[in-house]
Amino acid sequence: DTGVSQDPRHKITKRGQNVTFRCDPISEHNRLYWYRQTLGQGPEFLTYFQNEAQLEKSRLLSDRFSAERPKGSFSTLEIQRTEQGDSAMYLCASSLDGVTEAFFGQGTRLTVV
Amino acid sequence: SQQGEEDPQALSIQEGENATMNCSYKTSINNLQWYRQNSGRGLVHLILIRSNEREKHSGRLRVTLDTSKKSSSLLITASRAADTASYFCAADTYGNNRLAFGKGNQVVVIP
Numbered sequence: 747d748t749g750v751s752q753d754p755r756h757k758i759t760k761r762g763q764n765v766t767f768r769c770d771p772i773s774e775h776n777r778l779y780w781y782r783q784t785l786g787q788g789p790e791f792l793t794y795f796q797n798e799a800q801l802e803k804s805r806l807l808s809d810r811f812s813a814e815r816p817k818g819s820f821s822t823l824e825i826q827r828t829e830q831g832d833s834a835m836y837l838c839a840s841s842l843d844g845v846t847e848a849f850f851g852q853g854t855r856l857t858v859v
Numbered sequence: 860s861q862q863g864e865e866d867p868q869a870l871s872i873q874e875g876e877n878a879t880m881n882c883s884y885k886t887s888i889n890n891l892q893w894y895r896q897n898s899g900r901g902l903v904h905l906i907l908i909r910s911n912e913r914e915k916h917s918g919r920l921r922v923t924l925d926t927s928k929k930s931s932s933l934l935i936t937a938s939r940a941a942d943t944a945s946y947f948c949a950a951d952t953y954g955n956n957r958l959a960f961g962k963g964n965q966v967v968v969i970p
Contacts (some may be wrong), residue, residue, distance in 0.1 A: 849904065
């Protein structure tokens with residue numbers, strides 16, 4: 747499968763715990779995006795990487811959230827001290843430079859209990 | 860904040876009928892895209908229309924864009940049960956790398 751893959755698909759965690767999600771984009775794509783989607787809403791932008799550089803962050807990305815893309819390939823999104831309000835689907839997408847069409851992964855559904 | 864807002868929010872139609880949904884946006888855009896999302900899964904890109912285009916076709920899909928009204932419509936012709944999904948419009952603006960999504964349109968096609 748050469749699409750965008752995300753791991754894990756589901757994560758249940760207790761409030762206050764840290765969680766980390768992984769995204770593997772399409773290999774030749776240099777742009778990588780993280781979005782968050784809550785029930786009944788559209789995805790909301792969190793952050794964007796061009797290669798290994800994190801170029802844009804939404805104000806939704808509080809200081810408990812951190813994203814990395816160390817070698818310009820896969821990316822991780824970590825949430826520290828999770829809160830119930832963090833429960834959502836976290837979507838990763840990738841695209842080529844100069845091309846707006848984004849390819850999305852299946853998402854990681856986080857439930858904070 | 861979300862850029863696009865779809866109308867109607869939910870649509871239920873019989874197989875074979877056409878489904879039309881609209882999207883409005885607030886600021887000038889570079890491109891507008893439509894995505895489909897099946898329940899609990901990721902988004903699948905359907906079609907992109909540029910700000911200087913007025914209409915675009917892809918298979919059973921027809922998208923229109925009216926920049927004067929800041930609105931777009933997606934028409935699915937001869938709907939099938941497999942078209943049951945949520946449909947989102949997403950806009951990007953010049954010099955901005957993020958997509959701003961609407962709240963989505965849930966379409967149910969009854970066999």
